[in-house]
Amino acid sequence: MNRIHHTHNPLHQSPKKRRLSLTATQWLVVAGLAHSALPVLAQTSQNDQTSEAEKTVQTIQLAQASTTSNTTTEKKAEKPIVLQAVTVRSRNRIEKLQDVPLSISVVTGQELERLQALDVASFSKRVGNVIWNPGNPRQFSLSVRGIGKQAQTDAQDPSVGIIVDGVNYAYNPLSSSVNFTDIAAVEVTRGPQGTLLGKNTSLGVINITTRRPTFTKEAYATVSYGDYHDLFGSAVLGGAVIDDLLAWRGTFTAQKANGDLVNTYNQDQTYANKDRLSARVQFLLTPSEDFTARISLDAQPKAGEATNGRSFNKPTPTTYAGINTTGANSGTNVNPLSSDPKTRLNRRWFLEQSDYRYEDDWLGNSTRDRINADNYNPIVTGTNGASTELNWRLNDYEVTSITAYKDYYFAARNDEGTPFDISKNGGGLVDYKQYSQELRLSSKTGGFVDYQTGLFWLATDIDHSTRAGWGADAGAWFASTAQYNRLDANASGRALLQDSLSRLNREQANKYENASTAIFAQANWHLSDPLTLTTGVRLTRENRDTTTSALLTDNGAGSALNSSSVNVVNLVNLGGFNSLNATTTIDGTSYPAGTLGQIVNGAFVNNNSTAQLQLADKLANKYFGTAITGTAGAAYASLTNAQKAQVADAKTIRRTQAAALWNTVKAESFEETQPAFVVSPTYKFNDKLTVYASWQYGEKAGIAQVVNGFSYLTDAEKSSAYEIGVKTVLLDNTLVFNADIFLTNIKDYQQAVRAVDEYTTEQNTISGAPEVAYLSYTGNVPKVRAQGLEIDGLYSGIPNTTIRFSGAYNDAYYVEFPNSAQPVENGYQGAAPFQDISGETLPGAFKYSFNLGIDYRAPVFSNHEFHTSVNTSYNSKFNSDNALSSYGWVDGSSTTDFSIGLGKNKGEFDVSLVVKNLFEDDTYQNQTWNTWSPALPRTASIVVSGKF
Template sequence: MSLTLALLLAGQAATVTPPPVTPQAPAADQAPEPATGRLGNQQQGGGDIVVTARRRAETIQTVPIAMSVIGGTALAETGAYNVSRLTQLQPTLQFYSTNPRNSAANIRGLGAPFGLTNDGIEQGVGIYVDQVYYSRIASATFDFTDTERIEVLRGPQGTLYGKNTTAGAINITTRKPSFTPEARIELTTGNYQFIQAKASVSGPLIPDTLAIRLSASVTERDGTIHNVVTGKDLNAQDNKSVRGQLYWKPTDNLDLALSGDYGQQNPNCCVQYYARTGATQRPLNRQYAALAAAQGYVVPSTNAFDRVTDVDTPLRAKQELGGVSLLGNLDLGASTITSVSAWRFWNWDPSNDRDFIGLPITTVSANPSQQTQYSQELRIASNGKHTLDYVLGAFYFYQTIDTQGLQVQGPAASAFLLNPTSAGGRNPATLNGLTSRNTIGFTNTSAALFGKLTWNVSDRFQIAPGLRLNYDKKKGDYVSVVNNGTGTALTADQRGVLAPQSYQPDFDNWNLSGDITAAYTVTSDIHAYATYARSYKSGGINLSGLPLDGSNNPILSAATVKPEKVNHFELGLKTQFLDRRVTLNLAGFWTEISDYQATVTNGQLGVLRGYLANAGKVRTRGLEFDSAFRPTDRFSFYANGAYTDAKYVKFVDAPCPPELSGGTTATAGQTPSAPGTAGGISPQNCDISGQRLPGVSKWAFSYGAEYDLPATLAGLDGQVYLGYDGSYRSTFSSNPSRSAYTDINGYALSNFRLGFKAKDSWNVFAWLRNAFDESYYEVLALQSGSTGLIVGQPGDPRTYGLTVSRSF
C-alpha cells in the first residue's frame, strides 16, 4: 500500500510511530491514538508525527515548512477549543474578533486588514477543514468538533493551498470513521455557568467496507460584561454543532468519505464599550466629555475592567454554518488521484451598538448576510519516494454573498455628529430617524492550475519548485438608499452623515505565482531548508460603501483594490538530539508586500465602516523558535517564541490617528496643528511610513510544562498530572494608523490543570485559566466622528472548572 494513499485513506490522520521505521498508515480498524503533545512533538517519546502539509505524507521534522501541530487531546486539556484560544499556544498566530463576522486571523502580522470585515477581499490565512477551504473567517469562531489535529503553517503556502494563503494556513483534520467500534464523551463545567459537552461515536456499518462517525458539541456560558440597563450579561457563548461522516472502501485501491456538518451560534454578543478618552482636533465642546455632559450622560464606569456597560441597542451575533463534502482517493499504483468536492453556506444575522454607549446615536447597525460557496479540487500525487516526486492539481471556486445592510440614526445623533454652526445645528430632528438601507450583491469566481515537484538530488538533498496559475473574477452591486423619514430631499447635513450610493465594481485578473525550496538533511535528526516564494493575494472590490468627494458623491476610483504581490524569503533548521528528547526548530523570514490591502477610515462623520485601499509597501521580518524537552519519562516542557518586526515601508496617504483628526481640514499651504489641539487644523491624510503594522507584537512567547506520577484511582491504573501553559505578548497597536490612545499594553496569561488520566479510558482534571486574573484588552477601537472616545473589548477574566472525559 502506498505511503500517500495510506495517510489519506484514514483521512490524513496524525500518527505516532517509533523510529526509525518509515511511517505507514494503519488499516482503518487499527488506527492509532492521535498525537497528544500540546505542540505536536514534545511528548511523542522520540517518535515521528506524520503530517500532510505538502499534500503528501511526511514527518513534521522533515517537512521544510515552519509549522506547528496540536493534537486533539492537547486541544481539550489546554481549553483551546477555537482559533481564538489557539493563539495562546501559537506565538506567531494572531486572531481578532469583535463579532464572528468581523474576525481576522493573521500569521507573522499578515493576513487580513485590521478593522471591520469587507467581503470584497479574501483573507491571507487560509482555513481548511478536511482539505475543504472555508472562505469565511467566521468559521474560525466555532468550536473544534471531534478534532484529530491542527497544523499551523507559517509563511506563504500559495502553490498547494491557493492565493488566499499569503501569510499561512490553518489546516484542521477531524477524526475519521473507524471499523473498530469506539465512542468518546467529554463534559466540562465552570464558573460563569460554563457548560460544554462533546460526544462522538464510530463503528462499522459493513465490516471492512463501510464505517460511520457521528459527533456533536454544545458550549454555553454567561457573558462576562453586565449591561446595567437590560440586566443581561453580554459576550456570552452559545454554540452548537454536529458532524457526520461515512467512509466507504469498496476496493483496496478506492476510498470515499462523505461528510456533513452544521453549526449554530446565538449568544448575547458582542459588545465594545468605554475604555478611555483621548484629545482630538475637534473643538473642545465637540469632544466626548463635553458632548456627554450636554446630554446629561454618564457611563456606568470609566474602568472597563469593572465589566459593566449600558449600551441601548439589543445585541445579537447569530450565525449558521454548514456544508457537505466528498473526498475520494484512487490508488493507481505509481500515483494517487484525490478529489475534494464541497458545498458550504454561512448565514449571519447580527445586531450591533455602533455608538458603544447608552445614548441613542446610532440605534440600528446590522448587515445580515447569506453566503454559499462551491469548490472542486482534483490532484494527482506520486506514491513513494523517487528521483522526481510530484503533486499536480486543479482548483475551482464559486461564491455568492447577499447582504442587506441597515443603519438608523437616533435623537442624539445630531449632537454628536453635526457641527452646531451648520444649518442643522444640534436640532435632534435633523438626524433622528435618518435611515440607510444597503443592498449588496457579490460573486467571486476563482480557478487555478498548480504543481509541486520534488527533485531528490540525493538521499540528503532535495529541490522542490512549485507554480500556480490563478484566475479571479469578482463582481459586486452596491445600492444604498437613504431617507430621512419626512419624504423630503436630504439636506447637506444628512448627506454628510449617510449618503445615497450606487455602484457596480468589477475586478478580474490572471496571475502566476510560485516558490522554490531547497532542503538538506545534515543528519537523520538535523534538517535545514531555504525557501523563496513569489506569492499573490487577489485584488478586490469595496463592498462597504465608498468615500465621498467634496460634493458628497462616491469616489468611483476607489471601488477596486489591486492585488497584493508578495516576495518571501525564509531559512529554517529543524533539529532533534539527546535520543530525540530535545526538539529545537528555528526559522528566520523576510516578507515584503507591494500594494498591501489596508482598511482605511472614511472621513464622513457618520460612516461607521471603513473602505479598502492599497498601501504602497509593507515588510515583516523576524525569528521564531519552537522547542520541546523531555528530560524524563515523567516530565516535559516546551517554549516557543517569535520576534516579529512588521511595519509599513511606504504608506503616504493613510488615514490619520484620532489625535490628528476632527479639526478643519488643511488646505494648500496650511500647516496642520500639533496632535490633540482642540479646534486645530487636521492634515488631509498622514504619512505613516515606518510605523508598525497593527495587531502584531514585536515579542510573543508560549511556554508550559507537565509532570505526572503513576497512581491508582478507583481501581484504575494511570497517572496524576500537573500541567501549566503560559503565554506573553508585548505591546501592539489596535488601529491601522498607530495612536497613543489605541496601543494595547503587553500582557501574560497563565493556565493550570491538575488531573488523573487512565490509559484509553478516563481523564478527569480541574483547570484554572487566566489564573492571575490579568486585565487586558483584545481590541481597542474608535467611536466615529473624532469625539475622542476609545472603546474596548476586554479579554476573559479568571475562569475555572472541571472536565471529565471517557473513551470507550
C-alpha cells in the same frame, strides 16, 4: 537515506489488517504522547503514502521507549520519552515534520482538549508568530509574522488561509463563533501557500484536521461547568455500520455561558456570552482496496452572542497634538469636544433622564462590570457545510477529489452605547455561500521524483447589507452645538430636532461574486540521498465582481426634510425641496439659511417645482402653524429667518447622517491571472540534522469595490518570502529543535489607506464651494517588510513530561506608506489629510512572542493516571490602532491556562480542573484615546469525561 516507499493506502485494508498489536500499557503511553505536542503517528488518511507497517514500528518504538509502570506505584523513577517522527499533513501527504522545508508549528487535538482550547484564538496561543486580532465574528483577523491585522472585508480574500479537512475557507468568519472539537491536529504553515494547499494565500495557512471515522466502536463524552454558568458538553460516537464497508463518526457539542459584562438596560444580556450548538457527522465508505469515500456534514444553527460593545469609555483628551496643514507641529490645539459624548450627554435633552449621567454611566461604574445600552443585541451567526472526499488508487498514483459547500449567516444590531433612543436597527447582515472543487493527482514516493498536481475551483456568493437606523433622540445626539442650541430654543425647533432623524433608515446593499480557478503542481526532486529540491508552481485566474447601492429605505417622521436629490453623477431622487443649508452671500446679496433654492456652480437658483413649493408650505404649517395660501411657497416664504435657519439645521442633520447615497453601481472588475511558486532545496546531513532554504511567492487577489458610489479598484497583493531553516533532533532523541530566519517583502499590501473622496469632492464642486475631501478605504500600501527569527521545539527529557515551546523575534514595518490616515490626536480640523508612516512598525505586530506548553502525566493508584498541563503565551507591546495613534499602545502581556486532573489509564473516566487566564492578566485587548476593551477574566471549570 530512509525513504518512505509507496504501499497500499491503509484505508483500503480491512479493519483487522489495520489494527495495531499493542499492549494496553503501550496504548496508554501512545495516547499520553498524543496529549502532548506530538501529532498522532498512527492515524490513517486517504492521502497517506506512509506504509502501515512503518507507522506500526514507529508507534511501538515510541511505546516501548517510554513505557511506564502503569500497574504499580512502586516505580518512581521513569525513563525519558524517546521522540520519534513528528508527522504533518501540510503538503497533502503524511510526512515527517523534519523533512518538510517549511516553517511549520503543530499542536495536537488532545492537547487542545486538555485545556479546552476550542477556537482559533486559542490555537494562536500555542504556535509561534501567529496573532489573533479580536473583533466581532465578521471582523476578526489573523496575522502571521506581524502582517495581516487589517480586518478582512467581505470583498477581500484573507491573507492567512484556514483549511478544515481539506476544505479551504475563503472567508474568515467561517471559523469564528465555532467550537472546534474532536480535532486530530492543527498545523500552521508560514509564508505564501498555493502550489498545494487549496486556494493561494499570501501569508500562511492554518490547517485543521478532525478525527476520521474508523471501524472500531467509539463512544465518549465530555461535560464541564464553570464560572459565568458556562455549561459545555460534547459527545463522539462512531464505529462500523457495515463491517469492512461503511463506518461513521458523529461529533456533537453544545455550550451556553454568560459573559463577564452585564447590560444594565437588559440584565439578561451579557457580553462575551456563548450560545453554540453544533454537529458533524462523517461516513467512510471502503468498497475496495482501491477506492474510499468520506462524506462529511456539519451544522451550527443560528444563535446569538453579544460581542459588539464590549468596551469601556474614558474621557476624551482636551487637546490635539497640533499638526497643521503642512504636517508640522504647530503647538497645542484645543479640542472643542463639540461632538464628544461629554458635550452631548450634558445637553438638556439628555439630562431629563435623571438616572443616567456622563460621569457615572458613560465612563462606567467603579467595578467596570456593566454597560448600559438599549439597542445592543447579540450578533446572530450560523453555518452549515458538506463535503465529499473521494480517493482512487490507480497503479502507482492516487487520485483525490474534494467537493465542498459552506455557508455562513451573520446579523448584527449596533448601538452607540447609551440607553437613549438614538441608534435603531443598525448593523450588518451577511448571507455567504461558497462552492469548491479540487482534483488532485499524487504520484508514488521513493523514486527520483515524486509529485502532486491538480485543479482547483472556488466560487463565492455574498449578499451583504449595512443598515443604519435612527430614533427619536438621534437628532439631539448628532446635532452640532450651534445646531442644537438653535433647535432646542422652542417647541417648533425641538419638533424639527426630533423628526430630523426619527425612524429614518438607510441601507447599503452589496453583492460580491468571486470565482477562482487554478492549476498547480509541486515536485520533490531527489538529486541525491541527502539533497532534495522542491519546486512548485500555480496559476490562478481570479474574477471578482461587485455591485452595490445605498438608499433610504424608510423616510420616517421627517420625509419633508429630505433634500431634493443627491449625487449628481448617479441621481438619487429623495422627493424633498431645495433650500440653503447656511447663510450665503453671493455678489453682495445675502441669502439666509433655509431660503428656497440652492447654489449651483456658485450662483443662487430657485429651482423648486410647484410640488416642491407645496411641500415646503406643508412643512411650515406642520412645525410653525403657518397658514397655507393659494400661492405655492408663500407659507414657507413667510417664515422668519430664524425659523428658516431651524429648518436648514434639521435638514443638514438629516443629510449628514444619511451620508452618501447612490443607485445601483457596478465596480470595476478585478480579472487577473496570478502566479505562485516555490523553490526549496533541502539537505539532510543525517536523520537528526536537516537544513533548508526556500523562496515562496504568492499573490492575493485584488478587490473590486464601490466607495460612496464610485469604483475604487485595489491591486493584487504580492508576497515574496525567503527562509533559511534548520531542523534537528538532539539529546538522545529527547529534543526536537527547529529554527529559521525569514524575510518577507510585500508589494501593494492591502489595508486602509487615505485617498480622495470622489463623491464628496464632486458634491462640493457642484454646490459652489470646491474643496477636495478625503476618505479611508481598503487600498494598497506600496511596500511592507517582515524579518526575524523563529524557533519551535519539543522536549521529553524529563520523565513523564513533554514540553512544547515556540518563540519569535519579528520586525514588521512599513517600508513605504505615504498616505496613512491621521491618528485621532492629530485632529481632523486643519491637519494634513494623511501622514507618512514609512519605517513604522505595523499595527498589531509584536517584536517578541513566546509560547510554552508543559504536559505531565504519571501513573498512580495502580490503574489511574495523574495529569497536569499548563500553557503560557507571551507577547511584547504593540499598537492596536491602524493609524498608529500614540494612544493605541497596548502593554506586553502573558496569559496562562492550567489544568490538573485524575483519570483511569484506559480513559474510561477522567475529572479535571481547568483554569483559563490563571494569573488574571488584565492587559487591554486594544485601546483608543477614549475607549478600551478589557481582557477576558480568569475562569475555572470542572471537566468530566469518559467512555460509555
